[in-house]
Amino acid sequence: MFPAPTYTQRRKQLADRLxxxxxxxxxxxxxxxNYRGNAYPFRQDSTFRYFAGLNRPDLLLTIDAETGEGLLYGDEATLDDTIWMGEQPSLAELAQQVGLTVGGSRNEAFGAVAMAEVVHYLPLYREERRRVLRRCVNHSARxxxxxxxxxxxxRSYKSAEEIAEMDRAVQISMEMHRAARAGAKPGMREAEVAGILEGLAIGAGGRLAYSAIVSRDGHILHNHAHGNVLRQGDLLLIDAGAETDTGYAGDITRTFAVGAEMTEQQRAVxxxxxxxxxxxxxxxKPGVPYRELHDLSARIITDGLKDLGLMKGSTEDAVAAGxxxxxxxxxxxxxxxxxxxxMEDLGEDLVGYDAEFRRSEQFGTRNxxxxxxxxxxxxITVEPGIYxxxxxxDRWRAEGMHTEFIDYDALAAYRDFGGIRLEDNVVVTADNCRTLGSV
Amino acid sequence: MFPAPTYTQRRKQLADRLxxxxxxxxxxxxxxxNYRGNAYPFRQDSTFRYFAGLNRPDLLLTIDAETGEGLLYGDEATLDDTIWMGEQPSLAELAQQVGLTVGGSRNEAFGAVAMAEVVHYLPLYREERRRVLRRCVNHSARxxxxxxxxxxxxRSYKSAEEIAEMDRAVQISMEMHRAARAGAKPGMREAEVAGILEGLAIGAGGRLAYSAIVSRDGHILHNHAHGNVLRQGDLLLIDAGAETDTGYAGDITRTFAVGAEMTEQQRAVxxxxxxxxxxxxxxxKPGVPYRELHDLSARIITDGLKDLGLMKGSTEDAVAAGxxxxxxxxxxxxxxxxxxxxMEDLGEDLVGYDAEFRRSEQFGTRNxxxxxxxxxxxxITVEPGIYxxxxxxDRWRAEGMHTEFIDYDALAAYRDFGGIRLEDNVVVTADNCRTLGSV
Incomplete structure (x- = not known):
């Protein structure tokens, strides 16, 4: 948690905008x-945490847009809770930690919200928050x-104290990757490598920021199965990042050959x-449209694949055609x-696009x-890949897609290649950028 | 997954009972x-898995109570799904693996259920299943x-093939405990020990069956915080179990002194x-009421605490009074x-009690x-403890509770003791029982 003034200032800035x-x-x-009493590890809502810092369940924050006053609502621990879960801070202590005023119980929150003329709330991805809304907000509200x-x-602009946490998230993530790489041996199952990674994320006091990808089938992009046995020389793609105890995520990808040097073919890709x-x-650097950097990466990849004889024709035209x-x-x-x-819960296009840059509808770039x-x-992350x-x-070949740019015959030699992705996280600075974790 | 006839037989047995x-x-x-696209690791509903075996999201099973016919419903993977997530089995392939007939899409399931005159369903602990019901079952249904x-x-009676999986769950759990004990050193944080445990559960292809307790504050019974630093001689209580890839849980507790032999006081407790x-x-053994075994454990603990001078008076009376x-x-x-x-989602009292044995209302035993x-x-688990x-x-002393059985003055020397729990899992056999994991 950051010092209380951080949260007070954020809430004031938010109120100023409405x-x-x-x-x-x-x-x-x-x-x-698998039943009510056996919950997944608690994960706080990120926006709640940004404005109220507290990492415990069933709290509510309201901010008056006119006055900027923030109120914290929640139910006090009972004596029985204290016997079973240890000494619990009171609502007043929690509020004080983050510069808030106590609003009252959850029921009092529902009452206060129901009386407000205009209620602003965010899109909901969790049912328990939908239930909160049903208790106090008009059914037709959006x-x-x-x-x-x-x-x-x-939230788009990270402060120095946030960037320090993100450096730490990436440092933990890099330790996870180093241990996984050192531990991955022919004959092991992918799950064992996944266990090394996740054990370290938990050991650092946090958790995985997302389900890890640990796969010799790196070409399957959303592959969370870990059932394969690793063979010597397999390309192993690991996409895994830690979430710190303060809630910040790392997202790092590395690809290497298991127990071997890469083959010439692997190395070239x-x-x-x-x-x-x-x-x-x-x-x-500031001012550069990320869409243009995406296109730059597509051109570099196209040029490289042309050198390998897998693509052909004009690089510019190939990328424009997708x-x-x-x-x-x-x-x-x-x-x-x-x-x-x-902020994906707030809407990808509102986060990543604006009036100047609209999302492409082309296969690939639309992602x-x-x-x-x-x-x-x-x-931001930077994570190009070739798969x-x-x-x-087979589908593109059957449909005769882009035959002027792709040599399908040459691709036969790569059919079982898998995939390679490399990913770093960077912070945009005044002049250029810095790779996170490098401090 | 077990062979298909296992599931077919279970469904037939279920239909025979209704x-x-x-x-x-x-x-x-x-x-x-933290947003829709970043889900917790998938966990199948246990009863669905018991009758349909399949460990993937968004499937529905219906069983006709009269004919015993089981139908599997779900949506087929799209070509896009296949590109992103790899080759997916068809609904027909999934159904065939577990002896089911294909019912159709999810929407077709909603239609079929809506047309049924009597629909039997179980209590719901997950919102997505509540949504299913809202689509097809009358609002007044229970x-x-x-x-x-x-x-x-x-589900109360485990078959030989289930017991073999439970042996495996306990074996993995014991490996986790051995590694945690070997790894726990003075100066480490509890989280690092938790990471060792959880990494091994994942490495074995499964997960933790529940959030691990790894605590030098063993007297806090539901303590999932892992923030303390371990000191030499601390009692460390670890309550952790693996869930196998087939879904069966282990639940094992051990308590030991970190980097030291136990003190005489610790050893005596x-x-x-x-x-x-x-x-x-x-x-x-079969026929013994578990409530009587609970009372037996309470008497043994009371006798032991009398030997230590912490309790006094008649053991029988002390336990009867709680x-x-x-x-x-x-x-x-x-x-x-x-x-x-x-089966806690089905109702604790329906699982653990009956007309002969009703749940106690006394503090402690009511749990x-x-x-x-x-x-x-x-x-079953066997997990006595002293905390x-x-x-x-302080509360009991202030209220003058049970002063005829408790020597509150003598307790001063144990104020910072913490707690000790020891837990094994056993299967009840024809003649007595066998500790799981011991094969």
Missing amino acids: PTGLILLPGNGEAPM PSEELIRAVISL YDIVAEAKRRVIEEI AHALFYPHGLGHMIGLDVHD LRLGRRLEEGFT FIPILT | PTGLILLPGNGEAPM PSEELIRAVISL YDIVAEAKRRVIEEI AHALFYPHGLGHMIGLDVHD LRLGRRLEEGFT FIPILT
Whole structure:
């Protein structure tokens, strides 16, 4: 947790951006796993945590947009709670830690909100928060775009104290990757490597920021299965990041050959991806549209694949047509912060796009979460990749897609290649950027 | 997963127990963590898994109580899903793996259920399943006690193939405990020990069956905080169990002194708890009421505490009055299986009590989840403990509670003791019982 004035200032800044009304920010409750009493590890809502700091279930924050007054609501621990869960801070102690005034019990929160003429709230991804709303907000109410925009306008710019936490998240993430790489041996199951990673994230006092990808099938982009046995020389793609005890995420990807040097073929593809990552990071500075950096990475990848004889024709035209997306069907990166895809619950397009840069509708580039111009204080991922996805290759070939840019015959030698992705996290500085974790 | 006939037989047995109607068993969906796209690791509903085996989200099972016919509903993976998540089995392939017939899409399930005259369903602990019900079941409908009782009457008796999985769950759990004990050193944070445990559970292809307790404050019974630094000689209480990839839980507790031999005081209390566990396990056999074994453990603990000069008077009377609960305020154990508290979502009293044995209302004993007579095939935990809980001691002393049985002055020397719990899992056999994991 940061010192109380941090939160007080954030709430004031938020209130300043909204003319009137009551801002309602319910914290998360427990999420039942296989019965009500066996919950998943508690995860606070990121926006609640940004404005109220507290990392415990069933709290509510309201902010009066006119006065900026923030009230904390929650139920006091009973004596029985104290016997079973140890000494619990009172609501007053919690409020004091983060510069808030006590509002009262949860029921009192429902009453106070029900009496407000205008209630601003955010989109809801958890049912327990929907239940809160049903208790106190008119059925026809909708999330407030004003509030969404105001929250995004604050959370997008990371303060020095936030950047220090993100450095720590990336440092822990890098330790996880180093241990996983050192531990991965032929004959092991992917799950054992995943266990090394996750054990370290928990050991550091936090958790994984997202379900880790640990796969010799790196070409399957959303692959959370860990059932394969590793063989010598397999490319192992690991996409895993820690969330610190303060809630900040790292998101790091590395790819290496298990128990072996890379083959020439593996190394050649790796070098293209590494070059794309390096050159994008060189170009990052305030004012540069991230969409242009995505296109730059697509051109570097296309050039590299042309050198390997897998693509052909004009690089510019191939990227404009989207032919590179056979090998690189995802976006270059996204905002990162208290969420690994920062503020995704508030709406991807409101976070990553604006009037100047609209999301593409083209296969591949439409998956880019961030298109707008970068600004100082943004923290973002840079994660180019090259994948050989048999099912997609077969489909495109059958449809005669982009035959002027892709040599399908040459692709046969890469059918079982898998995939390579490399990912760093950076903070945009006044002049350029700095790779996080490098302090 | 077990072979298909296992599930077919279970469904037939279930249908045989209900005269008529449609049994609706929705599987679990994804549980969002901090936004919809970042879910907690998927956890299937245990009853769905018991009758349909499949461990993937958003499936529905219906069973016709008259014919026993089981239908599987779910949406087929799209080509896009396949690109992002790899080759997905079709609904027909999934159904075939567990002896089911394809019912159709989720929407078709809603239609089929809406047309049924009588729908049996279970209590709901997850919102996504509540949403399923809202789509197809009358608002005034209530969970079916007939179905609850039928499910409990099947899941309570573990088959040989289930017991083999539970042995494996306990073996993995014991490896976790051995590694944690070997790893725990003075100067480490509790979280680091928790990381060792959880890493191994994941490495074994499963997960933790519940949030681990790793605490030098063993007297705080529901303590999932891991922030303390371990000091030499601290009693460290670890309550942690693995869930296997097949979904079965282990639940094991050990307590040891960090980097040291136990002191005489620690050892004396430890020996009482160990004696309680040993003697209870000796007494377990079909026909014995678990409530009586709980009372036996309370008497052994009371006798031991009398030897230490902390309790006094008649053991029988002290236990009848509930005086032991100052030191032992929880139950001796509970059913365990696909859930660590097996079938707790169906109702604790329906699982653990019956017309002969009703739940006690006395402080301490009222927390006992299992009171009924044991039967062959039950798998249960045995977990006596002794704790020194300052807040409870102060309260009882101030209220003059049980002064004829408790020497409050003598307790001063134990104020910072913490707590000791020891827990094994056993299966009730024809003649007595066997400790799980011991094969």
